[in-house]
Amino acid sequence: MATAVIPQQSRPNLAGDVRAGLCRPGQKELPSKYLYDEIGSALFEVVSLLPEYGLTRADERILQRHAAEIVSRLKPQVLVAELGSGSGKKTRWLLEALSGRQCTTYCPIEISPTALARCESELGRIDCVSIVGFERPYLDGLLAAAARRKEDDHLLVLFLGSTIGNFDRDAAERFLTEVRRILFPGDALLLGTDLEKPLPQLLRAYDDSIGVTAAFNLNLLARINRELDADFNVAAFRHEARYNDEDRRVEMHLRSMRDQIVTIPRAGCSVSFVKEETIWTESSHKYHAGEMEAMAKRNGFRCDSQWIDTEWPFAESLLIAE
Numbered sequence: 547m548a549t550a551v552i553p554q555q556s557r558p559n560l561a562g563d564v565r566a567g568l569c570r571p572g573q574k575e576l577p578s579k580y581l582y583d584e585i586g587s588a589l590f591e592v593v594s595l596l597p598e599y600g601l602t603r604a605d606e607r608i609l610q611r612h613a614a615e616i617v618s619r620l621k622p623q624v625l626v627a628e629l630g631s632g633s634g635k636k637t638r639w640l641l642e643a644l645s646g647r648q649c650t651t652y653c654p655i656e657i658s659p660t661a662l663a664r665c666e667s668e669l670g671r672i673d674c675v676s677i678v679g680f681e682r683p684y685l686d687g688l689l690a691a692a693a694r695r696k697e698d699d700h701l702l703v704l705f706l707g708s709t710i711g712n713f714d715r716d717a718a719e720r721f722l723t724e725v726r727r728i729l730f731p732g733d734a735l736l737l738g739t740d741l742e743k744p745l746p747q748l749l750r751a752y753d754d755s756i757g758v759t760a761a762f763n764l765n766l767l768a769r770i771n772r773e774l775d776a777d778f779n780v781a782a783f784r785h786e787a788r789y790n791d792e793d794r795r796v797e798m799h800l801r802s803m804r805d806q807i808v809t810i811p812r813a814g815c816s817v818s819f820v821k822e823e824t825i826w827t828e829s830s831h832k833y834h835a836g837e838m839e840a841m842a843k844r845n846g847f848r849c850d851s852q853w854i855d856t857e858w859p860f861a862e863s864l865l866i867a868e
């Protein structure tokens with residue numbers, strides 16, 4: 547079926563965000579969305595295959611086993627929008643189940659053009675599914691996808707892979723409220739959340755034995771070198787995954803191995819690092835399965851159903867807009 551890409555209207559402000567995150571006092575930070583350039587998106591695909599990173603396989607097991615049941619709980623005619631689709635590999639199960647009962651438009655929404663292109667080639671040949679990809683940030687893309695709905699269409703929004711865990715808890719709530727604002731009553735959100743599990747298992751998932759996650763994290767510095775002419779000595783930083791007990795999240799950091807000064811000409815700044823100082827690059831919040839019901843309620847949804855993978859504790863929750 548047909549495939550179309552709607553390109554981004556405005557580029558993300560890498561220079562401004564790097565300056566804001568690295569040139570301020572206190573903990574240095576970089577937004578995790580910048581991990582996904584061409585190399586980062588390719589590395590994330592490899593991360594999702596690692597034995598230590600059970601999350602993607604757990605999510606896929608749920609979708610594979612329960613696709614027919616998930617689809618049976620939806621209104622008859624749906625337009626599917628996926629936030630941060632990545633390669634979209636797991637989504638095939640849902641699209642195939644849907645295409646058995648209706649022809650479907652699928653709108654992957656991605657800031658990474660590489661991930662979007664991969665998604666389109668992965669899912670572009672399913673009978674009765676047409677793809678309209680949006681190279682946009684989540685909510686801009688969702689608004690654009692929602693504008694394509696026909697009179698009888700309901701929206702099914704997919705937010706898989708526990709990507710919601712990259713938001714702080716308050717920001718995740720605000721995000722759900724914003725998503726709900728774009729939906730009509732009866733529309734659905736399928737939300738994947740990684741659940742708490744023993745600490746060694748969690749930490750290994752973000753610090754694997756062959757260093758792919760480390761490369762994924764360090765690539766952010768290499769990206770800043772490539773795109774902003776910076777002079778990060780990538781070998782002078784080390785990947786670190788740590789668990790923040792109070793906030794129930796794994797944090798990825800890049801630790802400076804010595805005192806150093808980095809110049810970032812296209813961000814108009816120089817940044818000093820003291821030995822052992824870190825840049826915080828990503829958070830992955832973990833949830834209890836029972837939290838979803840209250841979280842849904844607080845943001846204008848009801849939790850219709852939930853499927854849990856027990857091999858790698860992970861939940862898919864089907865939330866219906868009220």
Ligand SMILES: C[S@@+](CC[C@H](N)C(=O)[O-])C[C@H]1O[C@@H](n2cnc3c(N)ncnc32)[C@H](O)[C@@H]1O
Pocket residue numbers: 578579582587590594602629630631632633634655656657658661682683684685706707708709
């Ligand atoms: C953790 S990966 C998950 C990919 C896929 N959904 C999965 O479950 O395997 C997050 C994806 O969201 C995309 N992304 C990150 N921030 C985004 C944003 N603000 N707007 C749109 N896409 C974003 C990234 O490019 C990446 O492909």
